[in-house]
Amino acid sequence: MKFNRRNFLKIGAAAGAALAATGKPVSAMELSPGGKSVNKQGVERKKVPYTCMTCNIEDGGIAYVENDRIVKLEGNPKHPGNRGRLCAKGNAGLLHVYDPERVLYPLKRVGKRGEGKWKRISWEEGLNEVAGKIRAHLKSGKPRKEIAFKWGRNRTHGFIDRWMNALGSPTTMNHTSVCESSKKMGMQPTWGPDIETPDFANTKYIINFGSNILEAAYFHNPYAQRIMDGVAGNKAKMVTFDVRLSNTAAKSDEWHPVFPGTDGVVALAMANVIMSEGLYDAQFINDWVNVSADELKAHLAQYTPEMAENYSGVKAEDIVRIAREFATAKPATTYTYRGPCKHLYGSYNERSAMLLPIITGNIERKGGYCLPRGMGWNGVSPSPEHPHEHSKLHQPDNYPLAGHHVSHHIAFQLLKGEEKVAIWMDYYDNPAYTFPSSHVWEKVYQDEKIIPYFVTFSPIISETSQYADIILPDVSYLERNDPENMPSDLLPWISLRQPVIKPLGESMEFRETIRQLALKIDPDGSLNIKKYFDYGSSENYMKMHFDGVAGLKELGGYEWLKKNGVYPDYGDLSPADYKYYKGGKAVEPEYGLHMKEDANGKVTVGGKKRAGFGTPSGKIEVKTDFYGKAGFNPMPVFKAHPWHWSGGKKILKYGQMVLTTFKWNVHTQARTANVKLLTEIVHKNPAWINSKTAAKLGIKDNDLVRITSGVGHMVTRANVTESIHPDVVAVSTACGHTAGGRFAQAMNNAKADAWARDDDPDLKNIWWNDKGVHPNAIIPVCTDPIGGSQGWFDAVVTVEKAKSGDKYGDVVASVEKAVAFYEETLTYNVAGKNHKKMHPELANAPQAEPVKVVSRGDYREFDPVQLA
């Protein structure tokens, strides 16, 4: 083209005429009334409290804001969970807000699904389109359950249920089965709540089964502080059982590398030692456990330390020693996370680990294993009823105890046509990256026959949202409202997540988007939807939650919470001991909640009725009818994985190992990948292989290796190390992204052809070319038939030196093979052919009653009683 002044003037003249003719304002900006001259100097810096949500710990923060721009995030010292400290992810949180790869406008797909072609549309157009589709479906008389909603992280506390219940669809799908659902389903029938709050700060002994609590598990930021208080301040001993020398294991007094999935048998053997040597707390068992000490002794006798050594590799003498130490340390606590529970029969493992604090009477004691404390808020009225229709996507057949559902089966169920979907909504979710056999999800999302219409509320274009038909972009966690509560400390709290700035660009808070959709779907209220969304604004909705909370109300309710972020105010945090002080006295938690007098209590101890535990008997139910009636062993037992063991013998062949994954302290599964400060710290994930194993296989450090599962293979590099069990290969999550942004994909300037932008000065600082390799596609589905969890740490793989033609980063996975694993895992459910084979001890037990599957809403509503 020719560019010269003559052209400029000609085109400029024509442009003037064109702009005038098209009605574009020739007078560009408006002159403010009076031609106001403003000179802002010395900008005010505001402090706005919020609740972090980079991960799910829900710590309290303070945002420092200038000119509606966040300049710094800090921990909120008034928050009893994190006591003024944020982790690295929390500190880097503002980069989520200002990421130029964030979606700031509604986008509509143009071209094929996943092709990456979008056009910007107005909110009006976007909302009309989605509302129109939903309204048409509702009016069509087709089953309402064809309207589906899948979430990955839901901190709305019931809002998604409100939405789906109002639409009359039971097809709400969560993510908990890829998280710790079998831990929850081990705990809930045993003592009521689905989680524990160990009093690490005051303990003398910690047994940690399979949690990397200093880095990544629930509630790592608060608990890392308390563990350090306990270990450094209280001289507590910490013993970690983990397949990998995590940073937690490394900071423990002892690390015992266990064979995957055998923590449970180690715990059972320890319990056996404690019972048989008379080291148990007879009084506690007598008062509070629903089986007697003798019954326990008889049951546990089968789990000898030698048997546990055979499976776990932990020496019998160590098992005996640690059992004795634990039982006599007083107070002592255990802690578990995904290590024991993310296996076939992981729920049994969790129940086995729980035995240790129970039989030693360390429950609800200072320094012991305590019930979670919580505080609530008011519900928002009116509230729609849960629909009566049943969706197998919400709750599949033959998983009667999987109260937190079996979300990782959904893609397979859809492929098999178990349920039909008309409209699919996706929120804070990325199964095409985070789920096992993630390629199957990709296939499902691509198929317009399976998912005819796909709406996402995602603020990023991820491995999943790239397949959406329309994006109605949500805000970041620093621009939204939620009520919050987590048992991250023994001092209970509620907190507020509030927008610390206005939503950026045209992004809209999900709660507001749904409100507007609802009002468009049902403008006159005739569909009975409008009334549930007539609350005005998200802020009003929060007001309804908080204004009536006793205690808070007197202080000023929601307005007080907006200023302070967290309730109650426990006083001033002392930098000397990190305790709260009020009137010169340290604020101490309350212990012995089960012992509180309660006229309605089911258990009488010391002649008085006590509050007890949230079980049918009010006692700790080491023997649980919930399991028994559903066809499982009512006692804590160990089941060796048939992929790993046969007749007590390990059956791994030459080159075979168990693949495990793990998380880093600077990353969540997927959402932090484009946060440059974090990705600079961790961006690649070589496979950890034990040095002796590697030597046998001729693999050297940094060699290219091929890891092959029954689903497919991946090619990565070897990290040859002493820090891993010899039968295990470990590959971290959070790396190997194929979407999500430049930092997520290590797109530096050297790759300018593929990614021409060079705007961010930090792109020059991408000194790495390696973005890692994501293992999830090759991980087969393997489901705990009790709690419904994915057995993330069960896959048997062959590790070998890379073959000719293999390239770093190759991931090849077969949908057919993944489906075959799904079919296999169904054979372990209560109706499957392997169920009885795995439970020979129940051959003479009464036939399990047919279990009624109850369609439930939010997982918090889970009440095992419904299953009775």
Added chain:
Amino acid sequence: MTESPAQPQDAIKNLYLFFAQLFLKEVDAPLLERIRSGELRAPLEEAGMDLKFLEGDAQAALDGLAVEYSALFVQPGSFPPFQSVAQGGRYLTPDADQVELFYQKYGFEYRKEYPKLFPDHLGLELWFIASLIEAEQKAKAANRTQDEGVYAAARAEFLKKHVAAWAPKYFETAARMTKHPFYLPMIEFAAAFIDSEIERANV
């Protein structure tokens, strides 16, 4: 920066406005018609632009333009045309405040038209310069010589402090990102125009 009386300030102003429109939003139906069959076609073709691809179904042409607009300026993976992004790699660095302060200092306000847009969008910066030209023209017409000088000086200062600081490099990168028959020449055209303006203003 003072235009000599012979220089057609209107055309320069309108060119700023034209580019502001092109970067601020997708081409709409009325503008498409002006480009493909209205008064803009001849001078654009004379400058060497091939506009045949825009002929035929208007909606298809508009969709094609909208997809490329999104790929270049809107969606993740594009290069959003903001000074903060171009210079700091993220939205709303303090540069954005500086730009808005500049607008406010001269009494200009853009939020009525674009309430949710950050102030340092390329389109707004160009729009602001056009506004300063217009203010200068009005001052001149009203014989407010001092004001005329103030607006002219403001234009030069804004061009130097802001537009010149990032737009030329932005155009260079954006041009590498597209082969689109409309947006590539338009980006090159805008680059040449802004270069000439910078040169002319001697900033």
